[in-house]
Amino acid sequence: MTDPTPTVIDALLTDTSPYLSCDECFDRIDVYVERRLADPGYDDPAMRTHLAGCGACAEEEQTLRELLAQDLNRS
Numbered sequence: 001m002t003d004p005t006p007t008v009i010d011a012l013l014t015d016t017s018p019y020l021s022c023d024e025c026f027d028r029i030d031v032y033v034e035r036r037l038a039d040p041g042y043d044d045p046a047m048r049t050h051l052a053g054c055g056a057c058a059e060e061e062q063t064l065r066e067l068l069a070q071d072l073n074r075s
Helices: 005-013 020-040 043-051 055-074
Strands: none
Touching: 020 043, 020 055, 043 055
């Protein structure tokens, strides 16, 4: 077994309050990404906290952001 990386340790130690489950994150992620693209100053503390500690949801957010950004650049 290998030692956890600093990134993994940071994710495990991240304060997850306000709490948001992966299901709740998935339900809100489209709107979150659209708002962040429209207004980079937009903040949703629960989403931001969840994405900082959940690699799977963060990857989904990154992929969605890249897809929507490409669509905006084509317009």
